[in-house]
Amino acid sequence: MNIYLDLFLTFAQSGVCTFGGGYAMLPILQREVVNKHHWATDEELADYYAIGQCTPGIIAVNTATFIGAKQKGALGGIVATLGLVFPSIVIITVIAAFLQNFADLPAVAHAFAGIRACVCVLILNAVLKLRKSSVIDGPTAVIFAVTFLLSALWGVSPAIIVVLCGVVGLALKMTKKGERAK
Numbered sequence: 001m002n003i004y005l006d007l008f009l010t011f012a013q014s015g016v017c018t019f020g021g022g023y024a025m026l027p028i029l030q031r032e033v034v035n036k037h038h039w040a041t042d043e044e045l046a047d048y049y050a051i052g053q054c055t056p057g058i059i060a061v062n063t064a065t066f067i068g069a070k071q072k073g074a075l076g077g078i079v080a081t082l083g084l085v086f087p088s089i090v091i092i093t094v095i096a097a098f099l100q101n102f103a104d105l106p107a108v109a110h111a112f113a114g115i116r117a118c119v120c121v122l123i124l125n126a127v128l129k130l131r132k133s134s135v136i137d138g139p140t141a142v143i144f145a146v147t148f149l150l151s152a153l154w155g156v157s158p159a160i161i162v163v164l165c166g167v168v169g170l171a172l173k174m175t176k177k178g179e180r181a182k
């Protein structure tokens with residue numbers, strides 16, 4: 001199949017499942033991008049998520065752009081991004097046209113409650129899969145624990161946490177290089 005069409009359709013398939021935002025798409029992207037198409041490894045995908053968290057925009061959109069660009073340059077990034085956002089544009093347009101008429105119906109409220117519960121499970125699943133490829137030794141376990149505490153207990157901004165963890169990761173890497181050079 002044409003790689004551009006494959007990029008568009010793969011990310012459009014993921015884009016249909018946008019309930020809950022980018023985090024809810026993580027397991028779908030992992031299955032499609034890593035397991036099915038082999039466009040990235042688990043480690044590369046985790047790196048794309050991390051970079052996507054640090055850069056302006058939506059994580060899933062940024063990830064689609066990175067993967068598309070890796071496959072076919074700038075045009076591949078554009079095609080993958082368009083594939084991801086196209087279903088959302090269609091769905092949001094349809095919902096916006098009709099939601100006001102149905103928002104107060106109990107069935108609609110119950111459906112959204114069920115979707116929210118499902119999204120929590122999808123996000124937890126993505127976190128558990130990312131943890132396997134990201135928390136690989138003692139230092140990364142400490143970074144994970146400190147990050148959790150900073151975020152969950154003290155409400156430190158995610159942007160600050162990401163920058164701090166990047167600096168700590170870089171410092172650890174440089175320390176290891178220095179030890180090997182001796």
